[in-house]
Amino acid sequence: MRVRLILLIVSLLQAVVAVAVIVHSTDETWRDYQLEYYHQAMGRASSPAVKAAIERSGLEIKQEFLVGFGEETRTDRCRTCHMAIEDPNFADGAEPLRSHPPIPEHPFAEFGCTICHEGNGRALTEDYAHGKDEFWPEPLLRGPYIEAACARCHPEPYLEEMPHIRRGRELFDKYACGGCHTLRLISRGKLGPDLTDVGDRFGIPYLDESIRVPKANMPTSIMPLLQVPEQDRIDLVVFLKSQRGRTLVEDPVTLRVTSKQWKEVTPPEVAVSVEAGKDAVARRSCVACHKLGPLDGGIAPDLSYIGRLRNRDYITVHLTDPRAHNTGSPMPSFWMSQSERDAIASYLGTLTDLTIPLSPADQYKLLCSRCHGAEGKGDGVIAEVLLPRPRQFTNRQYFSWLSKGRAIRAIRDGVPGTAMPPFGALLDSTGQEAIFRYVVSTFLADSLRPPTGIRQVPDSNPQVYTESSVASGAAIFALRCYGCHGRMGNGKGPNAPDMLPRPRDLTSAPFFEPISDKRIFESITFGVVGTGMPPWDFLPETQRWDLVNYVRSLSNTGAAAVRHEGERSARQ
Amino acid sequence: MAPLHIDPERSAPPDEGRRRFLTTVTTVTLATAAGAMSLFNMIFLKPRVIYGSSSKVRVGRPNAFPQGSYLDLPAARLMVRRDGNRFAAISTVCTHLGCTVRATDVGFDCPCHGSTYDQQGINMGGPAPKPLAWYRISLTPEGELEVDKSDIVPFNTYLEVAS
């Protein structure tokens, strides 16, 4: 009896569920919209024929089967809800019952809706159709962003009716995006991700956020924080969203041919003259990052008096391979001819106009604060993108150990392998001394503790630079050093992002070239006070020397070291 | 646990009437639910959208047709003709072996076996056994002409449109 009762109850419940299923399956919003449309259309009907037509109409899913755009076949059922888009009587109607504004040459029956508006043409509820669910890759394009869809069939040169995308294209050049990013047939930057099909891969919010906060989507991004005003950003995003890899008017053959031609083009040659160089600097939007006179991109060093600090060779090499002088430089390698590099170098060489203020405080503000920060915290406007980071003058521990001689040398000769230029070209030895005093007194309050204890460091490397020595150094390195300096020794180990100052890039030849084995050994043995580098004095001395040799091999300065040794012993 | 030797079904109080009532109600409910579910499945099988070409073809607004003009739509295999204020939609599928006939100023010609039809689609010559079919043509609420190819109407059924 109990079983029978249970059976009866669940049967009744099942019947109730069947009713619920009917309600669920017939509760469709589009039915309401269609009824509403017929109701309103009846009121607006002009002739008995139209009235008769309305009376004959039933509720049904309306769909357009669209072929001929690219390789896809699209099914648009938008008209199921948007009944009135072709009905001129509904010009003042409220969505979804509103006539579409007239667009010539785009008959609805042939184009459908989603080719321009995107969204999900097959869906029959607003959330799905307008791509509001998180899983539809192409949500409805609204406002200015709809131009991104126009560009699928109307590529450059853009039509008059597409003002945002036209402006976005100009802004792409203005902000020198092409310096880092590749965009098919537009730019050849290699530093950042390829943007050729960026519009296919990402939605509007993602693109917008990537410009606003580059690190938001990829924490390791080195893209600078460009100060892009909102209107510029919208236009840039419209332009980026239109980049789908291939427009619908290009067939695969055209695509191949144009891409091939584009690849084979060599950079244009220019006259090697100051004028041409000035022109190139303007054309290349160097000030999108650098400072030059009144214009300041706020990302890269000041070029206003670069002629006094760097010679022509340095600039040419820097333009050819920005990582040649400084392995951590974020400067993009531009696609340019040697003549253009020379022209730019000649122009920059003429930029010598600088009045050096008298007081060390003003000198600091003019020369140092862009990198080291007004308060000496190593957080100047461009510090974020520099690698190695500018020294933090408030790091008392570090500066307590740093000898005055080394500090003065750094001011005078610069620090190779970093962005620190040789200020000896601007300041004489008194000036160098003065600015050193200024830094010590202002940021460290003269309270440098003198180094305690005497470091006993042999002058020369007893361990001959041989393959076996390097190999045993490598083994120790893999055990002890990889966490911070990284597997490749490039200072990008797993712990590196949490450390300030950052671990040294050991592959930087410019940095290690002028440095003696003695100093490397010293840093390994005693650590570097004020940084994350701990002392490794518990390692046997021979192992430390093997490490020195291995570090040398990373920056390919090992042979140089051997040569130094040879010269030194010969002198002795 | 029930005593071992007593069947719980049999040991129920002798209330045959109540049991029968229960059984009947249960059976009816279950049958109803099962019937409803089966019905849903039947409706499920009836397509609400189709994946080929639609049977309804929109051919534009009436004023797009000058007096006495005709519009041949080979893809949809039909022709729309305007006579005065009357519109007709005539199939262009030859009644002989299904070739697509060409509309001409005086009627229709079949390219396959030479059948000819007059302007109303009446077979005039060749092997064609009967006249071309006429389709229902009507106005949509938006004011467009729409031909329903699934609805064959008697010969000479026109749509009158007030101009």
Place this chain on the structure above:
Amino acid sequence: MSVHEVVVPQSINENGGLAGFRGIHRRIWNSVFRKPAIPQNELEHSKAVADNFFLHIHSAKVHDRTLKFRTTLGLGLLSFFMFIILVVTGVLLMFYYVPTPAEAYNRMLDLRGAVFFGDILRNLHRWAAHAMVLLVVLHMVRVFLTGAHKAPREFNWCIGVVLLLLTLFMSFTGYLLPWDQLAYWAIVVGTSIAGYAPVVGKSMQFVLLGDYSVGGEALLRFYVLHCVALPAVLLALVGAHFWRIRKDGGLARPHGNEEGDSSNTKATVSHMQPGEAPSFERFPARAGKTYGLMCVVERSSPATKVEPECQVQSWPAALNRELALFVISLLVLSIFALIFKAPLEDPANPLHPPNPAKAPWYFLGLQELVSYDAFWGGIGIPGILVLLALLAPYLEWRKGGEGVWFHRSRSAANWMFLTIMLTLGILTIIGSLFRGVNWQFTVPW
């Protein structure tokens, strides 16, 4: 009314015409069912079960213990009901499905909106599939914990293990068919696990996918496997599984008086024939007489002399319970299908793996293991576990504990089994809920 009563109207020989139609409904009924519409007495009840093709899988009478919910928890039956629901909904869904990369996802979209009842059917199918995997596993756990896999049911247990693997494979092949990101990457991950098998792994993966990567060929192959090949094998094995239940003497029952229920003893004694020695065994190992055709069994069969009162008619007792269970399972599934939508993510895109890319949930325990060691997690450990499962009844060959939950003599085996199952369960939970981006440990709240 007798079953064999055949109504022959007198008039049929004398004059033809309309007279032939008299009583035709009864003749048609009798030709189909050979019995009255509603069986009235016990003989008719037995006949109704024995004579009906769909019901004769039952014996005419069953032991009352079989019908107790706690004996089986209804898990095997529920698994079978899930299978039936899956077949019905699956066949219906096939009417709208096209197994090509270009169309598959579109058809999912259409089922979601443009097909009447399509979303409910898809939800039902999806949730029933998940439920079936879960129920089959629970059924296995139940069988082991009640010792029902022991002799003489060892081979039926093995069939059951194969059925479990088939169920998993069915679900896995079905997982790909929506062709969304979820499906695509789950299959990429799942089939790569297969690729780790020694020697044959790569070729197995190649044969399964019909290509070196998951694409249109894989979709077609999975479709055929999911809709034709696997269900056919599964159905045949389910038949064998059921058939053997009866051949092996019905559900596993305790020997003698293992259940420790004193009422049994009394009952047996009270129905003793005069002069017979009292039997304290509820299920004597050797019966003097078996239940004949109504219950063909060879061993451990209920003895007639002590047993008849423990037996109840399958019709209506068993059938009512089964029907109730079926309606309950359908009811729960329908409510589930109404409330929870089957997931459908963005269309499959081989260029953009989601992070993390996860296999179907029942393989996440394996994926978790694979994240430690590809070979051992993907092939080694699961292979050993399946082998262990197949050998379990042969390893645990001593008699005792059959049909009793957590029997004391089997506690070692039970604990071992439970530990393995719980470990797998915990790994699955970790894999599904506690693994985030880059398979790193995350907390779901």
